[in-house]
Amino acid sequence: MxxxxxxxxxxxxxxxxDIELEEPKKWAAGIPAITASFADILQETGATRGMGALLKMNQKGGFDCSSCAWPDPDDDRSPIAEYCENGAKALAEEATLKKLTPEFFAENSVADLAALTDMEIGKKGRIAQPVYLPKGATHYQPISWDDAFKKIATHLNGLNSPNEAVFYTSGRTSNEASFLYQLFVREFGTNNMPDCSNMCHESTSVALADTIGIGKGTVTLDDIHNAEVIIIMGQNPGTNHPRMLTALRKAKENNAKIIAVNPLKEAGLMAFKDPQTVRGFIGTSVQIADVYLQVKINGDMALLKALELLLYQAELKAPGAVFDKKFIDENTSGYEDLITHIKTFNLNELSVACGVPTGLLQQAADILAAKSKIVICWAMGITQHVNGVAVVNEIVNLALLKGAIGKPGAGLCPVRGHSNVQGNRTMLIWDKAKPEQLAKIKEVYGFDPPEEEGVDVVKSIKAMHEGKLKVFFAMGGNFLSATPDTNYTAEAMRKLKLSVHVSTKLNRSHLVHGEEALILPALARSDKDMINGIQQIVSCENSMGVVQESKGMLQPISDQMMSEPLIVCNLAKATLGAKSMVPWDKYAGHYDNIRDDIEKVVPGHEEYNKEIRKKGGFYIPNGPRAGKFNSKKVPGKAVFSISPLPVxxxxxxxxxxxxxxxxxxxxxxxxxxxxxxxxxxxxxxxxxxxxxxxxxxxxxxxxxxxxxxxxxxxxxxxxxxxxxxxxxxxxxxxxxxxxxxxxxxxxxxxxxxxxxxxxxxxxxxxxxxx
Missing domain, CATH: 2.40.40.20 (Barwin-like endoglucanases)
Incomplete structure (x- = not known):
């Protein structure tokens, strides 16, 4: 071979x-966004199937977009377009009529497919039946669901330790599937549950848990609409979260000032032509950024300290008019230490370090000085740095100085990427489970979940490379392409005995595999999920802690696709057999039964089945949003942090x-x-x-x-x-x-x-x- x-x-x-270059745009969306949205839908799905699905996406009683985690409005939603260009493209790919049959895999070897670009691989269509790659084979071949589950079970039960297996989760997985997945993995005997949070907002989760007591943001969509100032850092909403532009437009209509912080001049941070308004449709744009701070890469820490220094100097001139001393005294710890630290810096040196002229820094500080309803938004441009946790801590410092947490129109807004990445973690997908979470699982189900810390994404890749992991199971995602150090990760994946991917479409991770490999085709969000003649619903949690139902409406293009909850139930039964203490058949019979037990285990989900069916869903309790803090260092308080400038x-x-x-x-x-x-x-x-x-x-x-x-x-x-x-x-x-x-x-x-x-x-x- x-x-x-x-x-x-x-x-x-x-x-x-043949590359073609044009002048970069200075505004986002407009008519081109509508044209691009419909082009993919019409090409992949046809008008009736695709347009009908678009009208149900992100609607109350419809299905949740499988793209980003931007929240849907609590009140009225657009009756024709509660989605963005990227959402329409995501729907086009999952609702496509193209499917990968046994003939496709017989005609295309793994090596042939790997020679294609990622775009070409993804455009092939939906995986229509389970396929298996035997050891030494060059082509995937059909396999029955029963045989696939038996093969996985044989590998898992043949391990020397449950810790020789690892179970990855992407942010597309629903709450119900995530809960069952972690339940199976823990009953199997390991906490090896890396997830996509490890690669994107883990720095946020760590920093916020340390400083305010919860690893999530503190705002609602209405807070953004009613903010006086919005800071957007390390984020490109025009491309990665386009529906955020509508929220920013509403904030601008309410006279908000927006400060953009980014190394690139991004169109969506400069201006927005909202195609759902008459003015936007005819080409009139709304200015987004009032001040654009074109920071150097990793200059965010210096920039934040510069703003804090300027605000401190303004506070000295007008005591009590700039900092919210009442909020600071009642709710925080470490203020004096932070001020002592900030006073050691020189504005000109900070300006050089961040790459932003002092005049622009002063403009931004002047805007902040006079306002208290401030929302700070950020994404991976902040978190994916060596000092990512420290920079998020510094964002918290700025918000605490202004008393900008726990009141309307103010707060912290980490903008999550994949649609249910936050819900996965809420449903206990985590390699570092808390003792109280494990105790609750034992109380409800009767088995002893493992207490040993599992592996995250980076640790799992190292463990694969060292031969310590034998089986890799991925619930969605494209692990190889999403992870760093691609060649090293590929070498690690090839050392596995078995790699399994639950997927809707083909991706490169299916083509760099263990000695044996399986691809299990899952239903997509937009697909109808029928069990015993009854349509099932699932649920997702967005970036702002709202949980709502998702109900597919398209007829699946293959009867060999299976929902993720049923995949987990069947895998658990095949692997654990009669020794399992979890009622898998009951869960597989109706998803209401899953939610009945989620509310017993996961706080904040009381009366889950009732709450999930409310129009628009419900908010999970959030202490800092209500002005209640519980940092790790000082219980009952939020804490200021001291972080050095990077060298x-x-x-x-x-x-x-x-x-x-x-x-x-x-x-x-x-x-x-x-x-x-x-x-x-x-x-x-x-x-x-x-x-x-x-x-x-x-x-x-x-x-x-x-x-x-x-x-x-x-x-x-x-x-x-x-x-x-x-x-x-x-x-x-x-x-x-x-x-x-x-x-x-x-x-x-x-x-x-x-x-x-x-x-x-x-x-x-x-x-x-x-």
Whole structure:
């Protein structure tokens, strides 16, 4: 067997398209967003199926979008378009009429499929039946559901320890499936439950739990609508959370000021043409950012300290008019220590460190000084740094100084990515379960769940590579493409005895596999889920802690697809057999039975079946939202944190590299090759560079280059990229994710959270030599 057949490509093919460049846009959405939304729907689903589903997506009584976790309005929702362009594209891919039959897998080897780009792989269609790749085989082949479950059970029961298996979860998985999944895994005997939170907002969860007592945000959608000031940091809402733009428009109509913080000038942070308004439809835009702070990569800590210093100086001039001393005295600990720390800094030095002129810093501080209803939003541009936890702590500091938590129009707003990533964690998907959570499981079910800490994403990859893990089971997601250090992760995956993926569509993780591999086709959110003639509902939790029902409405295109809750129930019965103490058949008979038991185990879900059927769902209790704090260090209080400025030992010829997403993708799913807002079309293998840096390096726009990182004596190289001239700070460069993941060392992680630090890697750029 050839090496190519033994080791299918772990990366996108190193080939270039005919790149087409335009001037970057200065506004987002408008008519082009409508056109793009409908184009994919019509192509993949046809008008009747696709348009009918769009009218039900994110509606009360409809189904939850499988894309981002932005919340739906509590009150009236748009009757025709409560979705965004990315949501429509996600629906098009899951509602497609194209399906992968046994004939498809017989005609296409694993190596052949791996030679395609990620976009080409994803566009093939829905997986229509379980398929199996035997040891040494080159093609997936059909397998019955019963045989698939038996094969997994045989592998799991043959392990020397349950800790030789690992169970990954993506953010698409519903509350019901997540709860059953963790229940099975813990009854099997391990806490090895890495999830996508480990790779995105784990820094947020750690920081907020430490400082305010809950690892979630504290705002509602109405708080954003009614805020006086909104700060948006490390986030590109126009591409990654487009429905957020509607909330920002409403805030602007209520006279909110918006401060944008980002290394790139992103269209969605500059202006918005809302196609659902007459003005937006005819082309009139609403200005988003009143002040745009184009910070250097990882300059956020310096920027926040600069704002705090300027606010402190303003407080000295007008005591009690800038800081909320009453709130600070009653609700916080550590104020004096923070002030002592802030006084040690010099504004000019902080300005240089963050890359933002002092005049712009002063403008932002003047806006903040006079207001108290402040919402601070952030995403992975903040969390995926070595000091990601510390930067979130500093965000909390700023909010506490202003008393901007626990009152209407104010609070902390980490904007989650995948649609139910927050709900997964609420449903106890976590490698570090709390003792009280484990005790509740034992009380309800009677078995002793394991207490030993499991592995997160980074630890699981290391354990695979070391041969300590034998079975990998993924409930959704594209693990290989989402994780850092792509080649290392691929080597780790190939050392497994069995890899299993529960999926709707084909992705690269199915093509870099263990000795044996299975793909189990799951129903999508938009698919009808019928059991004994009764349609089932599931539920999801959005970024703001609202849990609501999701009810599919499309006829599945194959009768061989199975819902995720039923997959877990059948897997558990096959693996645990009669020794299980969990009523799997009862759960498989009707999902109401799952929710009846969730409310016994998970706080905040009382009368779950009743609450979930209310129009718009219900809010999970949130102490800080109600002004009640319970930090780990000082019970009953929120705490200020002292964090140092980062010191970067960057060498001559090196650049700060960050990874970004194009407008035509969501997470690892690539919908197309048009990054419309940045003006980059028909190519993803690009590196965005400052014009001055291009010249200093003796390069020119359009040159073909290789990008390399050098950590701990190991060179990692991403080959064949095209230089694109772009407005980005000096010595800062950007590439698309997941193409840039190969450059990120596995050990390059955030302190305390172990989140991969993909937003800042030191790299070198050299001309490509064929």
């Amino acid at each position: 050839s090496k190519e057949l033994e080791e299918p490509a772990a990366l996108n093919p190193e080939k270039l398209q 970067h030992d960057i060498k001559d010829g090196e650049y700060f590299l960050t990874t970004i997403r194009s407008h035509d993708q969501f997470n690892t799913t690539v919908y197309g090759l048009h990054d419309r807002y940045r003006g980059i079309n028909n190519e993803r293998r690009v590196v965005l560079m400052n014009e001055k840096d291009i010249a200093l390096a003796g390069l020119k726009a359009g040159d073909r280059v290789n990008i390399s990182s050098h950590y701990d004596g190991v060179k990692r190289e991403a080959k064949l990229f095209v230089i694109v001239r772009y407005d980005i700070p000096d010595r800062n460069v950007a590439v698309y994710y997941p193409e840039g993941n190969i450059l990120v060392p596995l050990d390059h992680v955030a302190e305390k959270s172990n989140c991969p630090a993909t937003k800042m890697v030191f790299v070198r750029i050299n001309k490509h030599k064929p």
